[in-house]
């Protein structure tokens with residue numbers, strides 16, 4: 001697609017980088033642009049890549065210690081005084097541990113706190129199930145006023161961070177630990193609330209978010225050789241969902257696969273299932289974590305183990321394509 | 326505040342705020358009685374003497390901030406705000422009704438002058454810390470954040486996370502006021518979950534602690550003045566109050582923590598408040 005200005009993601013040695021690195025650069029840039037951008041972290045400043053901001057603006061950074069309830073409520077207080085606070089930890093702890101504080105003091109209170117959850121998904125690897133956050137999309141998506149974004153690579157994470165810094169809404173930004181192939185370029189469009197068609201097709205719609213968009217693109221390339229013309233929609237904003245872009249595609253293909261590194265219950269898969277059930281029923285398969293916890297292992301092993309590779313996406317695409325016949 | 330009131334004038338104001346609380350709760354048919362009555366003197370002192378604020382310009386950028394952490398006591402705040410001129414006193418009777426700006430627990434987006442949405446306990450102190458940090462970043466050294474907390478809510482871990490942060494950051498622009506009325510929903514605080522040595526706890530977290538009679542308006546004003554003069558630490562005022570203060574049958578009784586008066590009880594309560602619990606004998610019915 002010429003207007004998406006994607007990287008040449010099919011080439012063998014495509015560059016990759018942890019998505020959280022893009023966040024770190026974006027936050028530094030946002031801090032330079034607006035003196036009211038501030039940051040707080042719960043004892044994971046390097047891991048979440050907040051260290052760039054902290055080093056540049058020490059007087060606008062608050063070290064909270066290992067206290068995630070305090071992290072988001074201090075954020076609420078900073079926002080009450082006109083700041084744009086980014087508050088970060090591992091996703092398992094924030095928004096994992098402090099959901100009610102987020103609900104009351106950020107969403108109901110309607111303050112523009114940006115909750116940054118790093119190390120989401122099973123690709124966290126050896127740390128195991130406790131640290132592999134899979135329920136965060138579902139937890140954040142049900143909250144009124146909340147924006148939920150899972151960038152597909154570090155370049156997009158940087159753009160998302162900059163736009164969130166200029167946005168008045170509460171938001172959750174989901175980041176991953178491991179290096180993810182860089183599929184976009186600085187010229188690739190990104191807006192909050194928009195989904196993008198990254199590959200055109202007529203037979204099946206594959207909607208992917210976060211780290212899984214790369215796998216979806218690989219699947220589409222290989223499906224073409226199988227005689228299936230798949231359309232790939234990258235859906236970084238899970239809430240508000242870009243229903244228009246998705247329904248336009250499904251109207252044409254009438255078969256859908258969703259892909260995410262999270263629980264499909266309540267996740268992107270849940271969101272798309274809700275949308276299709278009400279607006280445009282169509283055969284649907286959801287790739288993601290299916291009502292279970294993760295476990296220790298190497299990231300690549302785990303992705304295979306939990307069925308999160310292009311191969312699994314291809315099987316699902318065949319399945320929904322057959323169903324509509 | 327430009328206006329300055331004598332202590333007897335403030336006591337009269339606190340009494341009419343208490344009467345409004347009784348009327349509001351009776352009319353609403355639900356809500357908490359003991360806390361708001363016990364806090365009436367503190368809120369009178371805050372709105373009519375201590376706070377730098379402007380009821381006609383609730384968002385004035387030099388105002389002090391009042392955080393009410395135990396949001397269930399908000400009837401006392403609504404009543405004090407109405408008396409201070411934030412809105413007409415008639416609106417008090419809309420408490421807890423559909424479409425009202427006076428929600429059962431306070432919501433920032435509904436009513437100007439409410440600084441933050443609260444109710445779920447234990448979040449006010451950390452929000453106050455965030456506000457105080459922002460003031461420090463903005464180099465606003467003549468603004469304070471006052472945060473009223475219940476004693477029961479000190480069971481919440483979030484409070485102590487905030488206590489550590491305020492101690493570490495030496496947030497001398499945070500002035501906490503604990504409504505130490507010794508009750509919570511399930512009974513006396515020392516039975517439900519002992520808080521003592523409460524003073525020692527705060528001191529060990531790096532706070533300067535002042536104990537006062539929280540039903541003595543002058544003591545509240547003096548303690549806040551002293552708190553503003555202390556520069557090296559955050560300040561916690563432990564305000565010892567009588568739950569249900571001013572109404573004989575409610576005082577000290579934890580059953581009134583979460584209950585409103587019915588019509589008959591409200592009549593008796595209002596009479597007691599008008600006669601200062603029987604001290605004034607020649608009252609007309």
Ligand SMILES: [Mg+2]
Nearest residue numbers: 476477506508
């Ligand atoms: Mg109490």
